[in-house]
Each structure stands twice: as structure tokens, then as C-alpha cells.
Amino acid sequence: MQTIDLEATGLREMNSALQAQAKDTNQTAWEIVNPRGAHAIAVGLDAPIDVAVRGSTGYYCAGMNKQATVRVDGSAGPGVAENMMSGTVVIEGDASQYAGATGHGGTLVIKGNASSRCGISMKGIDIVVHGNVGHMSAFMAQSGNLVVCGDAGEALGDSIYEARLFVRGSVKSLGADCIEKEMRPEHLEILAELLERGGCDAKPEEFKRYGSARQLYNFNIDNAY
């Protein structure tokens, strides 16, 4: 295990060390101590390494992640795993606003609650939240899956395209063009796999599925350019 003391090493040097790892590196286990809420921890990684952050992080932790697994022992500030491409990010505590925003792939697991705009403009990422999500979550979500084991705030899935939203608890309100949809066997299968990947013991049958009614301007072929 490679240990980096962020206070002693500094942010740029720490991120450079992590970013320098090649696909076949044999230094696969890393630990960051003293994160103290710093911004941009473990961003831009592109190797199958495992990075454990021992504490809470500030803005944009694990942004643009590829291949790597980043685990945060505490809570994460705004924009965690923003624009993730692949790999896994696990937050043991809560995540602040726009967690997993614009993510193209990979898995984001939030064991506490996520704040507003979770999964905004998601483009293929899978997000599993053990607790609740705040307002405007999955706004303009294009693809991927958002699983919420708790409740969802106002305007869930506003202007959604093709992402799947699964919520176990209550939904305060649905956003424009977002509707409840039938849970078919194939959805239960997808959800079961997501719950397993996210380490949730919830049953797929307890969830409702939401998605796009496909009634907004862009869905009408006569409006195509």
C-alpha cells in the first residue's frame, strides 16, 4: 500500500503520482491521509488502481475518473465523480450537490444521502444512493441508471431523455416530462444487478421506475433539423 499524506505532499504532487500510474502498474493500492476537505482529490485517474481517501473531501473529488476505484471514508463536497468515464467511486458518507454530473460510465455509490442535482445530465453512469437525493436530481439525464433507496426531492428527472430512475421511497414531485413507468422483468433484473453492485440489501420489487414520457420538443420528429 502506498500512503500519501496530502498535507505533507501537496495536491498537485499527489494527483501527479496517481495519474502517472500505468495500466499495468503493480502499485495498485493507495491511501490518501489528511484530506481535510481539500478540493480535486484523485482527479483524472486512468489506471486500475484502488485509492482510499481517509476522511472527507471538498469539491470535485474523483472527477473524470477512468478505471480506478476511489473510496472516500467520509463525505464528499460538490461535484464528486463529475464526468466519470469508468471505474468505481464509493462515498461512505453524504455527497453534496451534483454528484456524478455528466458521467459517461462507471459506478458511483453514495452510502449516505446525496444533495440536489444528483446525476444531472448523466450520460451513461450508474449511480446508487443508499439514502435520499435532493431536488432536480437526474435533470436532463440522457442515459445510465439512478437508483435511490430513500426518497427523491422536487422535480425528479426534469427534461429527462433515456436514463432509468429507480426510487424506493417517496418522490416529492416529478419534473417536466418525467413519468412513472411500468417495472417489467428486464428492469427488475437490471435493478437487482445495480443493487448488488452498490452493496444495497433492498429488494428490486420495492422500487418504482421513472423515465421520460418523450413528449418534449426534441422528441417530436417534425422538430428535427
Add this chain to the structure above:
Amino acid sequence: MCGIVGLFLKDRSLEPQLGALLTDMLITMTDRGPDSAGIAIYAQNAGDTAKLTVQSATPDEAFDGLADKLGTAIGAKATIERRDSHAVLSMPREKLDEARGYLRASHPDLRIMSSGDAVEIYKEVGLPKDVAERFSLSAMQGSHGIGHTRMATESAVTTDGAHPYSTGADQCLVHNGSLSNHNSLRRKLRRNGIEFESQNDTEVGAAYLTWKMQQGASLGEALEAGLEDLDGFYTFVVGTKDGFGVVRDPIACKPAVLAETDRYVAFGSEYRALVNLPGIEDAKVWEPEPATVYFWSH
């Protein structure tokens, strides 16, 4: 941007450290607001005295003999304690309004930063660490305090543009965000007799709360009404004689973190402002909900 910090002590044994803890929190928020900084600190005066914090661009002349002149004018004992460009004038509580009137009429060059039994407000242009040093903030004691680091968006970088703003006796407001209807609201409040010192949006927010409370609303009611009448982005932290409160607009894009232990309640725009607080590892840490008024008092 802008950074906000706040610390409300439940454990009185921490009171001697209030200034030091808040100063550390404030300086951590320099990245969010390097233009100006300010702090409101609540320390109850002994006996039946009240205090006014005043600021001057020419403090050497302005504060020279000021306590004596004030004492003569109000017919009571007044004392002065100077801190750089600010000074705290203390006088019998029943003379507070008279003292305020005298200073406004005879010393129009003095800015009255705060008035009340407990509050003192210090704010200036400059890096938070420099502002903190000028006022020896780290040596201050008290029961609770609020700090602000400013990155100007809506008005000039001046002392008047810095936070906190007084919203009445022993009350103050700091703000992260921007109000978009401040011009129309300022005009409306002016018609209702409220005076303004700057073109700043937060001053309008502060004046709005003052106006609401003059009409009989409690602070909580004024903040609730603000959710309807104030258009824009805001995380507000307010201070009162014995408490402090937090409210975020319904969109809540301005960050906020609260932490609570048996010994204190702390607010930071970011978690990193809180990392040096005693026992933070075991604190309950959470993000305040949008459009929800939080309040703690002694």
C-alpha cells in the same frame, strides 16, 4: 463566490477561544473571498451598558477625544476601545439611541457598524488574514460569532460593501450569493424610510429583514418572508444577541455545511473551514436543506 463561517458555542469553556477558532475558519475561506473580510462577534458587556461599533477612514483624528464628547452629549459616562480603523463605544443601555443620534448628527464621517448589548462588527477591505490581524480577531472572546470573506460581484470593493451588515440592535447578516431584485427592493424600502449606505445587494437583504422586524415579525418570520420576496441566490447566516441562524434559497446552489457537537454548532461554506474545530471527527455534519430556516439560541 464568498465564504461564510459561523460558530455558536454551547460550552462556555470554549468562549476564550472563540476569536482564535473563528479566525482560523475565516482564513481557510480566503480562496472563496480574497477582496474583503469581516466578523461579527457577540460578547455580552458587563452590567447595564450597551455598545456601538464605529469605523472611520481617519481613525486617529476621529477617535481622539470621542468618548468624552459623546459622554458630554448624552450626559453619561462613555468609554472607547479602539481597534485599528474601528472603535467600540460603551455607554449606559438607556443612552444607546441618544448616542446613535449624536454620532449621526455630529460625526457624519463615522460609519456605525453595529449597536446593541453584545455585538461588535469589524470589516475592512483586504485579505482575510490581514483583516484578522488588524483587529486582533484571534484574541477576541465571546459566545458566538460570524465571519465572511468577500468576492465582490454586485458592488464595489469597499468597507461598506464588506459583510457582516447590521440588521438592527444585536443583529447581523452575512451572505454568499447575489440578489437579482435588489434595485427594485431598495427603491421600495427607501419609500418606507429605510436608509442605505451602498449599492450592495446584501445591504438590501439586511434592510429587508430590519424592515420586516420593525413591522413586528420575528427573525424567523422575516427569514421565511424573505424566501418569497428576495429573488436570487443566497445562503444567509444571521446573528442575534443569543443565537444564530442559517437559511438557503430554494435552489440552494451556494454551498453550506453545518456541524454540531455537544460543545458547539458550526457553519462553513465548505467542510474544510471546519476541520480544525475540536472534536470535528465525531460531530454530526450535514448540508442544510433548501428553503429551510435553521436556528440555535442560548
